[in-house]
Amino acid sequence: MRxxxxxxxxxxxxxxxxSRMVWPQADYVVxxxxxxxxxxDVDVAVxxxxxxxxxxxxAAARSGARTILVDRMGSVGGMWGPxxxxxxxxxxxxxxxxxxxxxRYDKAKGGYPAIWVYPEIAGISKEFIQRIxxxxxxxxxxxxxxxxxxxxxxxxxxxxxxxxxxxxxxxIMEGTTVKGLFVENKSGRGAIKAKVVIDATGEAxxxxxxxxxxxxxxxxxxxVDGHSPNGFGLSAIVGGIDWERFSGKRIEFPGRNLxxxxxxxxxxxxxRLTPHSNLAVFAxxxxxxxxxxxxxxxxxxxxxxxxxxxxxxxxxxxxDAMQEYRRKAPGCENxxxxxxxxxxxxxxxxxxxxxxxxxxxxxxxGKRFDDVIYLFGENRALQHTCLKEGKCxxxxxxxxxxxxxxxxxxxxxxxxxxxxxxxALRNVxxxxxxxxxxxxxxxxxVRKNVRVRxxxxxxLQVQLLKEGFYLGDEARLRELGLRR
Ligand SMILES: Cc1cc2nc3c(=O)[nH]c(=O)nc-3n(C[C@H](O)[C@H](O)[C@H](O)COP(=O)(O)OP(=O)(O)OC[C@H]3O[C@@H](n4cnc5c(N)ncnc54)[C@H](O)[C@@H]3O)c2cc1C
Numbered sequence: 346m347r348x349x350x351x352x353x354x355x356x357x358x359x360x361x362x363x364s365r366m367v368w369p370q371a372d373y374v375v376x377x378x379x380x381x382x383x384x385x386d387v388d389v390a391v392x393x394x395x396x397x398x399x400x401x402x403x404a405a406a407r408s409g410a411r412t413i414l415v416d417r418m419g420s421v422g423g424m425w426g427p428x429x430x431x432x433x434x435x436x437x438x439x440x441x442x443x444x445x446x447x448x449r450y451d452k453a454k455g456g457y458p459a460i461w462v463y464p465e466i467a468g469i470s471k472e473f474i475q476r477i478x479x480x481x482x483x484x485x486x487x488x489x490x491x492x493x494x495x496x497x498x499x500x501x502x503x504x505x506x507x508x509x510x511x512x513x514x515x516x517i518m519e520g521t522t523v524k525g526l527f528v529e530n531k532s533g534r535g536a537i538k539a540k541v542v543i544d545a546t547g548e549a550x551x552x553x554x555x556x557x558x559x560x561x562x563x564x565x566x567x568x569v570d571g572h573s574p575n576g577f578g579l580s581a582i583v584g585g586i587d588w589e590r591f592s593g594k595r596i597e598f599p600g601r602n603l604x605x606x607x608x609x610x611x612x613x614x615x616x617r618l619t620p621h622s623n624l625a626v627f628a629x630x631x632x633x634x635x636x637x638x639x640x641x642x643x644x645x646x647x648x649x650x651x652x653x654x655x656x657x658x659x660x661x662x663x664x665d666a667m668q669e670y671r672r673k674a675p676g677c678e679n680x681x682x683x684x685x686x687x688x689x690x691x692x693x694x695x696x697x698x699x700x701x702x703x704x705x706x707x708x709x710x711g712k713r714f715d716d717v718i719y720l721f722g723e724n725r726a727l728q729h730t731c732l733k734e735g736k737c738x739x740x741x742x743x744x745x746x747x748x749x750x751x752x753x754x755x756x757x758x759x760x761x762x763x764x765x766x767x768x769a770l771r772n773v774x775x776x777x778x779x780x781x782x783x784x785x786x787x788x789x790x791v792r793k794n795v796r797v798r799x800x801x802x803x804x805l806q807v808q809l810l811k812e813g814f815y816l817g818d819e820a821r822l823r824e825l826g827l828r829r
Contacts, residue, residue, distance in 0.1 A: 379534075381527065381534050381535060381536045382535055382536065383535075383536045383537075383538055384528075384532075384535035384536065384537060385413050385506060385508075385535075385537045385538070386537075386538040386539075387410075387411045387412060387413045387506070387537065387538070387539050387540075388405070388410035388411045388412065388539065388540050388541065388787075388788065388791045389402070389405040389406075389410045389411070389412045389413075389539060389540065389541050389542075389543065389784065389787045389788060389791065390412075390413050390414075390415065390525060390526050390537050390539035390541075390542050390543070391405070391412065391413070391414040391415070391542075391543045391545055391784070392415055392513040392526060392542065392543065392544050392545060392546050392550065392551050393414075393415075393416060393423065393513070393544070393545035393546040393547060393550075393759075393761075394414050394415070394416035394418070394421035394422070394423065394496065394500075394507075394509070394545070395421075395422065395423020395424060395425070395426075395545060395547060395759060395760075395776075396422065396423060396424075396425050396426075396473070396492070396496070396759070396773055396776060396777050396780065397423075397545045397758045397759025397760070397761075397776040397777060397779060397780035397783075398414060398416070398421075398423070398543070398545030398546075398758070398759065398780060399414070399421055399422070399469075399473075399496040399499060399500060399777075399780065400468075400469045400470065400473070400776075400777045400778075400779075400780030400781045400784065401543045401545055401758050401780040401781070401783045401784035401787070402414040402500055402503070402505045402543075402784060403469050403499050403500060403503045403505065403781075403784065404468075404469060404780065404781040404782075404783075404784030404785045404788070405505075405543075405784035405785070405787050405788045406500075406503035406504050406505045406784075406788075407503050408784070408785050408788035408789065408792075408808070409788060409792065410784075410787065410788035410791050410792075412503075412504075412505045412506065412784075412788075413505065413506040413507075413508060413537060413539075414500060414505050414506070414507055414508070415508045415509075415511050415513050415526065415528055415537070416508075416509050416510075416511070417510070417511065417512045417513070418509065418510070418687070418688065419509050419510050420493040420497070420509065421493055421496040421497055421500070421507070421509070422489065422492040422493040422496050423547065423688065424547075424688065424690045424691070424773075425488070425489070425492045425773050426489055426490075426492045426493040426496065426688075427489065427493065427686060427687050427688040428489070428580075428686055428688035428689075428690045429485045429486060429489045429580040429582070429626075429686040429688075430485060430488075430489070430690070430773065431485050431580070431626070431628065432483045432484060432485050432488060435461075435474070435772070435773050435774050436459060436460060436461045436462060436465075436466050436774045457727045457728050457731040457732060457737065458722065458727065458731065458737060460722050460739075461721065461722045461723075461724070461772045461774050461775050462719055462720065462721060462722070462774050462775055462778050462815075463720040463721070463722055463739040463815060464720075464815055465815070466774050466777075466778070467778070467812060467813035467814050467815065468778065468781050468809075468812040468813055468814060469499070469777060469780075469781045469812075470774050470777035470778055470781070471813070472499070473495060473496070473499065473777065474774070476491075476495045476498075476499075477491045477492060477495050480494065480495065482619060483619075484618045484619045484622070485580065485618070485626065486582050486618060486624070486626075486684075489686075508528070508530070510530055510531070511528045511529065511530040512528060512529045512530065513526050513527075513528055513546065513550060513551060514526075514527045514528060514529050514534070514554075515527045515554050516542065516551050516554055516555040516755070517536060517537075517538070518555060518556075521555075521556070521751060521752055521753060522752070522753040522754040523539075523542045523551070523555050523752060523753070523754035523755040524538060524539070524754060525537050525538040525539045525542065526539065526542060526551065539754075540754070540790075540791045541754060541755070541756065541787040541790055541791055541797060542754060542755050542756075543755075543756050543757070543758055543783050543784065543787055544697070544755060544756070544757040544758070544761045545757075545758050545759050545761060545780065545783075546761060547691060547694060547759060547760040547761060548646055548647050548691070548694040548695050548696075548760070548761065549647075549694075549695055549696050549697045549757055549761035550647075550761075551755065551757075552697045552749050552752065552755060552757050552761065553647060553695060555749075555752045555755060556751070556752065557697050557698070557749035557750065557751060557752040557755070558697070558698040558749070558750050558751060559647070559695050559696065559697060559698060560695065560696050560697070560698050560702065560763065560764075560765065560767070561645065561647065561695050561767075562574030562575050562645075562646065562693050562694060562695065562766070562767040563766075566693075566765070566766030566767060566768070569705050569725065569766055570705070570725055570766050570768050570769070572630075572692050572693070572768050573692070573693055573766040573767055573768040574693060574766070574767055574768075575631075575644065575646045575691055575692070575693050575694055575767065575768075576631075576690075576691055576692025576693045576694075576767075576768045576771070577629075577630075577631040577644075577646075577655065577659075577689070577690065577691060577692075578628060578629060578630045578631065578690040578691075578692070579628075579629045579656075579659045579660075579663070579685070579686055579689055579690060580626055580627070580628045580629070580685075580686045580690070581626070581627040581628075581629075581663045581667070581682055581683075581684065581685040581686070582618065582624055582625070582626060582627075582682075582683040582684050582685075583615065583624065583625050583626075583627055583667060583680055583681065583682050583683060584623055584624050584625075584680070584681055584683050585623070585677075585679040585680045585681045586615065586623065586625055586676055586677055586679075586680055587676040587677075587678075587679070588617065588623070588676065589676070590675050590676030591615075591674060591675065591676030591677060592674070592675065592676070593614065593615075594614075594674070595611075595612070595613065595614040596612060596666070596669050596670050596673050596674055597611050598611045598612045598665075598666050598669050599611070601658055601661075601662050603644065603654060603655060603658055604654060605643075606643040606644050606651065606654070607631075607643055607644055609629070609631070609658060609659060609662050610631075612627070612629075612662070612663075612666035612669070612670075613627065613628060613629065613630065615627055615670065615677075616628075624683060627663065627666070627667070629659055629662070629663060645695075646691050646693070646694035646695060647694060647695040652689065655689070656689045659689070660685060663682075663685055664682065664685075667680060667681075667682055691760065692760070692767075692768040692771045693760060693766065693767030693768035693769075693771065694760060694767060695767070696757065696760060696761050696762060696763055696764060696767060696770075697749040697750075697757040697761060697762065697763050698749070698750050698763055699745055699746045699747065699748055699749060699750065699757070699762060699763025700745035700746075700748040700749075700750060700763075700798065701714070701743050701745035701746055701763065702746070702763040702764060702765055703740075703742060703743070703746050703762070703763060703764040703765070703769060703770055704764070704765050704769070705723065705725060705726060705765070705766065705769055707740050708721070708723035708725075708726030708738075708740040708769070709726045709729050709730060709738070710738070710740075711730070711738030711739060711740050712740050712741060713741050713817075713821075714741040714742075714743035714745075715743075715802075715825060716743045716744035716745060716802040716806075717741035717742065717743060717744075717806070717816050717817065717825070718742055718743070718744050718778070718779065718782040718805070718806070718809060718814070718816075719741075719742050719775070719778040719779070719782065719809075719814055719815070719816070720739040720740065720741060720742070720815060720816070720817070721739060721740055721741075721742050721770075721772070721775050722737070722738075722739045722740075723740065723769060723772075724772065726738065726740065741816075741817075742770070742775070742778075742779065744782070744786065744800075744802050744805065745763075746762045746763045746764065746770065746779075747762050747763075747779065747782070747783050747786070748797060748798050749763075753796050753797070753798065754796070754797070755797070756783045756786060756787055756797050757783075758776065758779050758780045758782075758783040758784075759771075759776040759779060759780060760776065762779060778814065781809075781812065782805065782809060782814075785805060785808050785809065785812075786800055786805050789804055789805055789808070803825075803826060803827065806825065806827055807827065810822075810827065
């Protein structure tokens with residue numbers, strides 16, 4: 346440093362405070378302009394490779410669009426893949442689902458049907474689950490790898506370019522139109538040009554950064570869905586339990602404060618993974634135990650710092666809780682952690698404000714929409730209509746839940762689509778159908794050279810019917826102009 350040159354404040358501060366480096370506090374820094382290499386130029390770019398993104402990409406590619414899918418994880422499947430989604434609550438063909446359907450539809454037992462997409466799953470979702478069933482048991486651990494495997498195979502077979510371990514950072518914008526994605530990976534920053542982008546990130550990352558109006562989860566939603574807002578969950582798989590001696594009793598464990606943003610509650614129980622294995626699942630569900638108080642609702646799933654804090658504390662908590670089981674629970678002396686899911690699960694989170702916002706009230710009255718893309722049996726709505734009204738109702742999910750207000754060149758599928766409460770459009774089989782509808786729509790828009798918001802939805806519906814989707818009975822199809 347030349348004599349006489351002013352000493353920067355942060356250097357002076359770090360001297361004053363000893364060896365601890367103190368960085369200057371500033372509201373922002375200006376990122377210098379730079380030329381970003383175009384690494385792909387495609388018709389459709391899908392951000393996020395959960396099951397909704399996989400189905401979107403496969404559908405777009407099968408419809409003839411040059412398609413890429415980008416995911417920040419090393420494997421696809423999202424919550425159902427690396428997230429180890431529990432095996433409940435998915436519709437599947439085959440003996441497992443038939444038994445489940447029969448059991449749960451027995452009104453005498455107080456059940457309701459496990460038919461989420463009426464009357465049966467179709468299209469890529471059906472192919473997907475049939476292949477998974479051939480390759481795995483129904484437990485969440487074996488399904489998780491099978492989901493990633495089958496998802497990757499489906500993408501490859503459809504000719505989708507797959508870019509994993511790559512973070513989607515910002516949309517490429519021209520005015521209010523999304524023209525592609527900036528991504529970051531080991532090579533640095535790259536640009537993917539695309540005619541249509543599909544946001545399947547779960548938290549509508551692309552849409553929010555594009556400036557699209559977004560809906561944020563609200564604490565009050567927990568009154569209609571105990572999993573809302575956000576619906577956080579993280580699973581661990583453990584082994585080494587002596588099941589003969591283990592009472593199954595839950596070990597009480599002090600809660601953990603999330604820096605004033607909530608508390609992680611005492612550890613849940615250990616549930617055997619399958620009757621055949623010695624493994625157990627330890628699932629942290631940050632669920633609302635008693636409405637209306639949900640203190641972790643102050644966490645925002647669209648906030649990087651909040652999510653870093655939650656994820657760090659959850660992982661520490663799971664390990665500490667397991668040590669407590671080892672110390673206190675007979676039969677758990679040799680318990681060990683096989684794996685903690687690498688993917689923090691969310692059932693909801695921020696989503697786009699779409700041209701239409703789907704609500705639980707829509708689901709409860711079984712609302713009909715002319716731009717229907719599939720019929721959905723939202724679980725709380727089925728509980729209400731089947732059990733309280735004595736007649737189950739499935740609702741039309743309209744195309745417009747995927748179309749963001751104000752921003753063009755973009756569709757949002759899965760959890761990123763427009764819904765209140767935030768958790769309403771989360772069921773895996775249902776978001777697969779939405780993904781397929783979104784991917785097909787994107788490819789159609791490219792082919793017809795129209796904006797996704799101007800797409801003739803009838804053409805999309807015709808295509809979906811060909812793929813085996815159910816959009817209503819014959820009379821309804823005539824009403825929609827889809828049958829003569
Ligand atoms: C604990 C828990 C239990 C559940 N149990 C059930 C159940 O029993 N039945 C049921 O039907 N549903 C269940 N669900 C819900 C269901 O699993 C999810 O709603 C569904 O899998 C959502 O799919 P998705 O594709 O929309 O999102 P996700 O599966 O979350 O996928 C999002 C993908 O986007 C990627 N991504 C995100 N941001 C970026 C970025 N910036 N750049 C690149 N990639 C990005 C992620 O890595 C991920 O692969 C459960 C959810 C949780 C959390």
